[in-house]
Amino acid sequence: MVGIVIVSHSPKIAEGIRDLALEMAQGYEGLYCAAGLEDGTIGTDAVRIMEAIQDADAGDGVVVLADLGSGIMSAEMAIDMLDGSVKVQIADAPIVEGAILAAVEASAGGTFEHVLEETEKTRGLSKL
Amino acid sequence: MSTKVYDCISRIGDTIEENKDFLTDLDREIGDADHGVNMARGFHAVVEKIPKDDGNIGAVLKKTGMTLLSTVGGASGPLYGTAYMEAGKVMAGKTEMTAEDFSAILKAAIAGIQKRGKAVRGEKTMLDALIPASEIFDEKIAGGSDIVTALNAACEEAEKGIEYTKTIRATKGRASYLGDRSIGHQDPGATSATLTLETIRDFLKEE
Incomplete structure (x- = not known):
């Protein structure tokens, strides 16, 4: 099953997104958060993100959703450090809508490519 | 007895700590007011x-980089x-x-920062x-200067x-969210990078 990692500066944001996404994908166990620093401070930590990607990987790849700025940069660094050992990509998608779509598709057993593609479809969604 | 590399990095940490409020104030002008605090926590x-x-x-140096990655929190974490x-x-x-090593260090660090930050001069x-x-x-070293002069x-x-x-x-x-309003303010990252170089210079001068 494809894994998902939510990267945010704020642990509260990431946990909230996880709760919201799992409402739509009950029983899905591949969703991990990497948010804030070890002591709970606002920030992103490339090493924690790397570990979350490893935890989320069940062999079918991992889709990462990140919030902004250094969240993206730290996630890219984490992926570089994994050095190709996990099939992983950052989805170019809004983090809330993207995470929900990703969880729905991943829990339904979609392939890595399918989950990523569906997740990125949320990018152009108009809200009104 | 500590090694020179330990002493030098520890001195960089002292400089960052001394300038913590200054760097954070610069970042308050055009960013999210955390550069000094973040860098000090990292060091x-x-x-x-x-x-x-x-x-x-x-x-x-590798351990220094890995630790900064995990503890700085902002974009300076992956960049530094x-x-x-x-x-x-x-x-x-x-x-x-050697001076040649330091030249290679600067070039490798710059290439790494450019790749990570997708930024140019x-x-x-x-x-x-x-x-x-x-x-x-590089110019000074090629011209025969010693490392401190360079x-x-x-x-x-x-x-x-x-x-x-x-x-x-x-x-x-x-800072890019501010557009033209960022003009007139000095960049906090350029400032902490310069403080780092100055600390290394002062450290080597005393050696």
């Missing part, structure tokens, strides 16, 4: 985690983390650093201090780089 962790007595400069890790690759297994970032510093350093010139160019960042608009990072 506190670094000084605790790196070994005092390991003469392998590359290993100590990458810079120190790239420096560590240059110095892998070495116990002495002229975007109001630390590159605006580091690139001219690296260029003049670093003096590098620090002067880095200071000019800070002044230059006041004149331009930020197109990378949080």
